[in-house]
Amino acid sequence: MVTALGAGATGLALFAARPAAARDDDDDHPSDSGRPGRRYIIRDGHVMSMDPKVGDFAKADVLVIGKKIAAVGPHLHAGDAAEIDARGKIVMPGFIDTHHHQFETALRSFLANGVLINDGSGSPSADPSYFEYILPKFAPVYRPEDVYISELFGGLAQLDDGVTTVHDVSQIHHSPQHSDAAIKALFDTGRRAAFGYFESAGGVAGNQYPADAVRIKEQWFSSSDQLVHMIMGGEVYLGPETYTQSWQIGRHLDLQIAAHILSPFGVRPILDQLAAGQGGTPGSNIGLGPDNLFIHMTGMSDDGWLGVKNAGAQVSIAFPIEMNMRHGIPPVVKMQSLGMEPSLSSDVEVTMTADFFTQMRSAMTLQRMVVNQMILDQGTFTPPNEWPTPAPGTPPLLNVRDVLRFATINGAKHLRLDGRTGSLTPGKEADIIILDAEAINVAPLNNVPGAVVSLMERTNVETVIVAGKVRKWKGKLPDVNLPGLRRELESSRDYVFAAAGVPQNLYR
Numbered sequence: 001m002v003t004a005l006g007a008g009a010t011g012l013a014l015f016a017a018r019p020a021a022a023r024d025d026d027d028d029h030p031s032d033s034g035r036p037g038r039r040y041i042i043r044d045g046h047v048m049s050m051d052p053k054v055g056d057f058a059k060a061d062v063l064v065i066g067k068k069i070a071a072v073g074p075h076l077h078a079g080d081a082a083e084i085d086a087r088g089k090i091v092m093p094g095f096i097d098t099h100h101h102q103f104e105t106a107l108r109s110f111l112a113n114g115v116l117i118n119d120g121s122g123s124p125s126a127d128p129s130y131f132e133y134i135l136p137k138f139a140p141v142y143r144p145e146d147v148y149i150s151e152l153f154g155g156l157a158q159l160d161d162g163v164t165t166v167h168d169v170s171q172i173h174h175s176p177q178h179s180d181a182a183i184k185a186l187f188d189t190g191r192r193a194a195f196g197y198f199e200s201a202g203g204v205a206g207n208q209y210p211a212d213a214v215r216i217k218e219q220w221f222s223s224s225d226q227l228v229h230m231i232m233g234g235e236v237y238l239g240p241e242t243y244t245q246s247w248q249i250g251r252h253l254d255l256q257i258a259a260h261i262l263s264p265f266g267v268r269p270i271l272d273q274l275a276a277g278q279g280g281t282p283g284s285n286i287g288l289g290p291d292n293l294f295i296h297m298t299g300m301s302d303d304g305w306l307g308v309k310n311a312g313a314q315v316s317i318a319f320p321i322e323m324n325m326r327h328g329i330p331p332v333v334k335m336q337s338l339g340m341e342p343s344l345s346s347d348v349e350v351t352m353t354a355d356f357f358t359q360m361r362s363a364m365t366l367q368r369m370v371v372n373q374m375i376l377d378q379g380t381f382t383p384p385n386e387w388p389t390p391a392p393g394t395p396p397l398l399n400v401r402d403v404l405r406f407a408t409i410n411g412a413k414h415l416r417l418d419g420r421t422g423s424l425t426p427g428k429e430a431d432i433i434i435l436d437a438e439a440i441n442v443a444p445l446n447n448v449p450g451a452v453v454s455l456m457e458r459t460n461v462e463t464v465i466v467a468g469k470v471r472k473w474k475g476k477l478p479d480v481n482l483p484g485l486r487r488e489l490e491s492s493r494d495y496v497f498a499a500a501g502v503p504q505n506l507y508r
């Protein structure tokens with residue numbers, strides 16, 4: 001049981017109790033936030049709910065009781081509730097990352113130039129590559145304590161960035177102890193998370209993937225009233241025996257089944273088989289379903305895409321990573337043509353930041369590059385046809401509202417959490433970020449969604465709330481010993497590099 005840990009998210013120090021205090025006091029966060037019955041109000045912010053039924057407000061309040069949003073609107077009466085002054089701030093739901101490999105935090109920036117697979121070119125992008133170093137060299141030497149500190153540190157870093165929910169795709173399940181370390185770190189981080197039970201990268205001897213899913217589900221996820229839930233990893237590139245087993249276990253346990261679906265490793269014909277209901281080992285006839293969450297979807301056939309759409313499966317796109325590491329062009333235009341929308345994936349910090357402002361800007365910039373060029377190409381580049389009106393059927397340009405939706409409510413839907421999070425809707429849990437719109441890189445405020453997507457970055461994330469509990473306050477994580485955790489991460493990094501036989505080199 002989770003409660004047997006005695007720790008989990010609640011093991012972190014609570015804030016000192018004090019009355020609703022004067023404004024501009026560094027300690028004036030509401031005490032005991034998130035506790036049952038505790039009331040506080042976020043007053044006079046620019047509230048962007050991401051729920052069309054709730055709407056947006058030039059100035060409004062958000063009332064939080066316990067872990068839930070009780071009301072959103074102007075001039076709310078809140079009695080003696082504590083108050084968070086949000087004048088000059090944007091109040092919106094936290095970001096949701098539907099694919100992040102947090103166990104790689106100790107290896108951050110190691111592979112800043114790398115592509116997926118060594119292509120034999122001899123270039124610095126080909127060597128080191130992801131599939132020669134990260135999974136087969138580094139991952140197999142991880143001990144459970146290495147898993148724990150990377151998972152924890154990477155999770156806290158994203159919490160600091162306003163990412164209140166993650167799907168952690170851990171491929172580090174060399175033993176049940178490794179799995180438990182990853183799960184404990186997700187609980188201890190104190191943000192909402194889907195624990196993705198994927199394989200043992202490098203296939204370390206004695207690993208119990210996928211069969212240990214049954215124990216994990218029972219031991220850690222028998223309650224649905226907790227911040228962390230479970231997703232089954234079902235990589236099709238592990239071969240028909242393994243993926244038949246993992247998909248069958250996942251469906252038996254009523255878990256979502258997630259998989260990387262991308263150009264290499266012979267995945268395209270496998271997706272075609274699945275789309276035809278003929279996947280898996282002979283006779284098992286595995287097909288797609290609404291329980292599938294597919295990552296990337298680069299390089300797939302039209303039949304594969306139709307199968308995914310018709311099954312109601314979800315797609316998570318890692319815009320910056322796919323562009324950098326040769327997955328292919330992020331398939332957002334394909335999704336538009338099918339009437340589908342993605343959620344966003346940070347993927348791997350070995351190559352690119354897990355920052356969500358980068359995610360949103362990359363999504364919008366990539367799509368507009370592709371579509372703008374498509375429109376220019378409809379003309380002749382000479383007068384009078386150098387600036388054509390888009391032809392019928394041209395995909396619409398993404399706008400800031402679209403990518404905000406990708407980054408919030410779409411992520412919630414794709415992790416089956418939209419009854420709980422993804423928008424500022426009364427009755428949902430209070431996963432809220434407060435962004436400083438008076439900062440030097442943002443003022444004067446002329447457009448709320450535009451300022452968030454076009455201008456903001458991590459330093460503008462002033463306050464972060466998860467399930468009613470204030471976790472970031474005035475730019476800091478008050479219940480986190482960052483220097484201590486950083487030293488632990490550095491010493492884990494030193495161990496992992498040495499054990500993998502990879503020299504550390506700051507100017508590789």
Ligand SMILES: [Zn+2]
Pocket residue numbers: 099101169260295347
């Ligand atoms: Zn991935």
